[in-house]
Amino acid sequence: MADTERDPRPDPIEYDGPPDYRVVGRHGVYPETNHDEIARFNFLAQMNRHLSTKIMPGVGEAFDARVEPTFKKKKKRDFESRHEVRKALLEDPMFQWWSALRRATMETRQQAGRWVTLRQAEELNAKVGELTEGDERLVLDPKFKQPRSTEAIDHHCMPGSYHTELVPGDITGPANYDAGIFATTGGMLGRYNDGGGVAVAEWVKKTFGDDFKPKRILDIGAGLGHNVLPIAAAFPDAEVIAVDAGAPMLRYGLARAKSMGIENVTFIQDDVSDLSRFEDESFDWVQSTMFLHETSYKTMPMIFAETQRLLKPGGIVLHVEQPQYADTMPLFEQAMRDWDAFYNNEPFWTKMHEVDLDEWMKKAGFGDNHLIHGGVAAVVDKDVFPDAADDDSEDFGRKAAWHVIGAKKVA
Numbered sequence: 001m002a003d004t005e006r007d008p009r010p011d012p013i014e015y016d017g018p019p020d021y022r023v024v025g026r027h028g029v030y031p032e033t034n035h036d037e038i039a040r041f042n043f044l045a046q047m048n049r050h051l052s053t054k055i056m057p058g059v060g061e062a063f064d065a066r067v068e069p070t071f072k073k074k075k076k077r078d079f080e081s082r083h084e085v086r087k088a089l090l091e092d093p094m095f096q097w098w099s100a101l102r103r104a105t106m107e108t109r110q111q112a113g114r115w116v117t118l119r120q121a122e123e124l125n126a127k128v129g130e131l132t133e134g135d136e137r138l139v140l141d142p143k144f145k146q147p148r149s150t151e152a153i154d155h156h157c158m159p160g161s162y163h164t165e166l167v168p169g170d171i172t173g174p175a176n177y178d179a180g181i182f183a184t185t186g187g188m189l190g191r192y193n194d195g196g197g198v199a200v201a202e203w204v205k206k207t208f209g210d211d212f213k214p215k216r217i218l219d220i221g222a223g224l225g226h227n228v229l230p231i232a233a234a235f236p237d238a239e240v241i242a243v244d245a246g247a248p249m250l251r252y253g254l255a256r257a258k259s260m261g262i263e264n265v266t267f268i269q270d271d272v273s274d275l276s277r278f279e280d281e282s283f284d285w286v287q288s289t290m291f292l293h294e295t296s297y298k299t300m301p302m303i304f305a306e307t308q309r310l311l312k313p314g315g316i317v318l319h320v321e322q323p324q325y326a327d328t329m330p331l332f333e334q335a336m337r338d339w340d341a342f343y344n345n346e347p348f349w350t351k352m353h354e355v356d357l358d359e360w361m362k363k364a365g366f367g368d369n370h371l372i373h374g375g376v377a378a379v380v381d382k383d384v385f386p387d388a389a390d391d392d393s394e395d396f397g398r399k400a401a402w403h404v405i406g407a408k409k410v411a
């Protein structure tokens with residue numbers, strides 16, 4: 001008897017989850033992943049997508065049906081701040097469930113990635129060592145003192161954060177960051193997790209036209225270079241300088257760049273709140289991507305002042321970040337976006353997102369009429385990855401779409 005006669009099966013449900021981990025871009029120093037490790041990353045990517053598309057809306061429903069009415073009944077007034085909303089949400093089982101699962105997926109993702117890199121630490125460290133040894137495009141400072149803002153925190157639950165070296169030359173931290181970001185974002189940043197940088201490079205070309213030919217570009221808080229490499233590739237005649245506090249990030253970053261054939265980036269270890277190593281007016285473009293939320297309230301004005309000092313007249317500074325908490329953003333959304341600050345080791349997130357960045361830019365010396373505002377969504381290989389521009393899911397702070405706030409320095 002033919003199968004179809006015996007047991008006609010329903011049409012299979014169309015899969016709408018993240019792409020398989022096997023599509024990641026494996027550059028020359030990317031960690032190896034075996035079958036089970038890939039399965040674990042796939043589970044985590046799918047779980048994250050499930051949380052943001054299927055569970056998260058339930059938190060919104062619980063807020064409307066229970067949390068807000070209960071608060072109003074008790075206090076006889078509306079919510080006055082996102083902090084009040086967050087505290088009220090904490091009492092609700094739907095929020096508790098979503099929040100605990102979200103934290104658990106992050107912890108599991110970090111442990112999964114950490115194990116992938118630790119089990120092959122010697123090979124990875126040696127590969128990166130070979131590619132970077134004696135290369136003048138890696139400038140590390142053995143006496144560098146980590147700012148407290150980078151040293152005191154395991155950012156987004158990442159063991160050892162961006163700076164820890166278990167042995168001299170250790171790059172297992174950045175290798176973990178690189179290998180697991182796909183799971184955290186559900187693949188939204190593309191094959192090389194560089195969809196933000198690709199979008200910024202395209203946006204700059206479109207916005208400033210062919211006349212903008214930067215000779216020197218500075219990327220501050222560049223990390224391992226995910227988003228500065230597409231900028232360097234789009235402006236191959238420019239000298240690109242990527243500055244970060246974390247030596248392992250920079251070491252891995254140069255090796256990764258070289259293995260991807262990108263040769264015009266120099267990786268320098270420094271604290272970007274004091275870049276006195278560079279002369280005044282020595283850059284045409286200063287860029288930061290998903291960086292400001294990891295800087296403290298105290299250092300942010302110093303960073304803004306440095307970018308103003310370093311720009312040549314006519315040069316531009318651009319900061320790419322999740323949107324600010326404008327008055328027009330509902331308090332529920334602000335409270336959900338604040339989740340990272342309170343439950344994902346991103347303590348600076350909340351304050352950074354409430355400040356008036358326009359005012360801060362003006363205080364740093366940028367003219368009122370020369371501020372730049374825009375928006376970009378990750379540019380990815382559409383055959384394989386979900387397109388952030390078309391994606392209507394919300395992950396309150398993880399969506400691959402960002403605001404651009406910047407300024408042009410007047411001549």
Ligand SMILES: C[S@@+](CC[C@H](N)C(=O)[O-])C[C@H]1O[C@@H](n2cnc3c(N)ncnc32)[C@H](O)[C@@H]1O
Nearest residue numbers: 162221222223226227244245246270271272289
């Ligand atoms: C979110 S990560 C990197 C994001 C990176 N721009 C990208 O696009 O992939 C933030 C980085 O900022 C660096 N950082 C934070 N504060 C810093 C400071 N004061 N000086 C230099 N680097 C800093 C951290 O070491 C970390 O690598």
